[in-house]
Amino acid sequence: MKKTILFGLAVLAGSLVMAQSSKEVAWNYTVKKISDKVYEVHMTATIGGNYHMYAQVAGDGPISTSFSWTKNPLVTPVGQIKEVGHIVAKMEAAWGHEVRYFEKTVDFVQTVQLKSKVKTNLAGKVEFMVCNDTQCLPPADVDIKVNIGG
Numbered sequence: 001m002k003k004t005i006l007f008g009l010a011v012l013a014g015s016l017v018m019a020q021s022s023k024e025v026a027w028n029y030t031v032k033k034i035s036d037k038v039y040e041v042h043m044t045a046t047i048g049g050n051y052h053m054y055a056q057v058a059g060d061g062p063i064s065t066s067f068s069w070t071k072n073p074l075v076t077p078v079g080q081i082k083e084v085g086h087i088v089a090k091m092e093a094a095w096g097h098e099v100r101y102f103e104k105t106v107d108f109v110q111t112v113q114l115k116s117k118v119k120t121n122l123a124g125k126v127e128f129m130v131c132n133d134t135q136c137l138p139p140a141d142v143d144i145k146v147n148i149g150g
Contacts, residue, residue, distance in 0.1 A: 021130040022140035024048040029146045037114040038078070039148050041122055043067075044107045051130040051137070052101040055087055056108075061095030063129035063139045067108070070123040075148065077122075078111040094136070101131075112148065119150040 025045050032040045047053050058064040067081055085106035091098050112122055122144070129139040 020140045021053075021128055021137045022142055024051045024130045024137060025053060025128065025140075025142075027126070027142055027144075029144065031146055031148055034111070037117065037149075039112050039114070041110045041112060041146050041148070042107055043110070043126065043144065043146075044105065045102070045128070046105050047103060047130060050132045052088065052103045052132070053106065053128055053130050055083060055100040055102065056081065058101065059095065059097060059099040061092075061097070062099055062101075062131065062136070063127065065108070065126065065128040067110070067126050067144075068124050072120060072122070074115050074118055074120040075122055076113045076115070078113050082109045083107075084109060092131075094131075114149050117149065120148055122146045122148055 025047050028044045028046070030042045030044070032042065034040055045053060054062045054064050056065050069077060083102070083106060085102050087100055087102060089098055089100050110122070114120065124144050125141050126144055127139055127141050130137050
């Protein structure tokens with residue numbers, strides 16, 4: 001119950017400043033060919049100011065970063081999304097336990113395989129939340145669309 005109240009207060013405080021997490025994080029998408037029909041999609045987040053963005057497995061309380069993909073019969077995601085960057089594991093009083101997050105930058109890498117040699121795209125959304133030492137901003141959803149193949 002205490003965690004729920006704290007989370008509600010954190011979100012309320014964030015909404016009062018009329019800002020969203022998407023304003024503090026800039027996303028850049030690149031593709032690297034690994035083999036004939038296998039590619040790595042790099043989704044790099046640059047985190048602004050003194051904010052931090054939570055990992056895919058952040059711990060109870062904060063909104064973890066999560067990705068969802070639009071179905072495309074030409075593309076198959078392979079394995080889990082890797083996080084490349086310096087992860088911080090720290091006790092945060094607002095959540096009452098240790099959480100995991102990234103500061104400044106993190107690269108999320110999804111390997112994908114194409115069904116054939118075609119041009120297509122990987123599309124979907126990323127949901128994430130940023131906080132600093134005094135406030136959390138409301139979670140944001142950002143669209144992803146990356147051209148692959150060709």
